[in-house]
Amino acid sequence: MPVKQEPNIYEELRERLRSARHVFALTGAGVSAESGVPTFRGGGDTTVWKGMPFDVISSAGMLARDLPAVWEWFDYRRGVLGHCQPNAAHTTLARWQDSFPRFTLVTQNVDGLHAAAGSRDVLELHGNAWRARCLGCGWREDVRHLDADERPPVCRACGEAMRPDVVLFGEMLPAGVFEEAAMRASECDLCFVVGTSAIVYPAAALPAEARRAGAYLVEVNPEPTPLSEICDMTIRGLAGEILPRLEF
């Protein structure tokens, strides 16, 4: 199917937004890029830290081998995130939550910027870098409440080591979150896919599920992705510039 990218797409999309009953949005690292958060896969390269590609350090295997190194990586990441503010894409999506009979926001991001922009009930598929989780009893705690010199931190509930509460490669997603997202994807009539390379599963399966169920699928990304082919409309541009133009 030919993808649309003409000047009048904005008016067509505003019309679709005006009549939508359930808008569903899946976001990825690109939605936070204009806030200064590095993406994972950009310009043909992948993020590398201390000589390790991110998919090595952000993996279940690395967690098992070297938990302090994983903490060091996430301490570094939170050091960057601490200087980042939500951008116009985050604030537009936050406004949308009260603009439709139903709205669902699903993110792969662990940066917490959707909530910082005012979005409620965000389905965080890959967890949150600002939370720690006990390896023993599952107790969760805001990292900012933990001793920054203790790596790994020790759980106040049971004394076991804690880990960043994120989903690493080779790990299962939090129980129920993907299932909830998939159910909502199958119930939406307008689906936005914003700032994701759409290669990490199972998240990348959600837009196809929405389309299978009859939703109109829109991608906002400066680059093509494996999903572009099945989209009804692709808008090649930056999320922080495109989404505010869709105010209806």
Ligand code: BJW
């Ligand atoms: C802009 C922009 C701007 C730039 N505006 N856009 C099926 C087939 C093959 C493999 C698998 C499969 N099912 C599962 C797997 C294995 C694996 C997987 O998917 N691998 C693929 C890479 C092949 N999946 C998993 O392991 C998942 N677990 C799982 O499936 O459990 C069951 C299982 C267990 C064991 C074995 C098998 C199955 C878990 C995945 C967890 C992903 N975790 C990470 C790290 C989180 C922690 C951390 O932050 O370090 O999540 S990986 C990383 O990728 C991160 C992201 O959330 C995720 C997605 O990346 P995203 O958001 O798309 O970012 P980028 O950087 O890739 O793309 C940015 C995009 O933005 C680009 O397109 C730019 O163009 C665009 N952009 N500026 C708009 N201003």
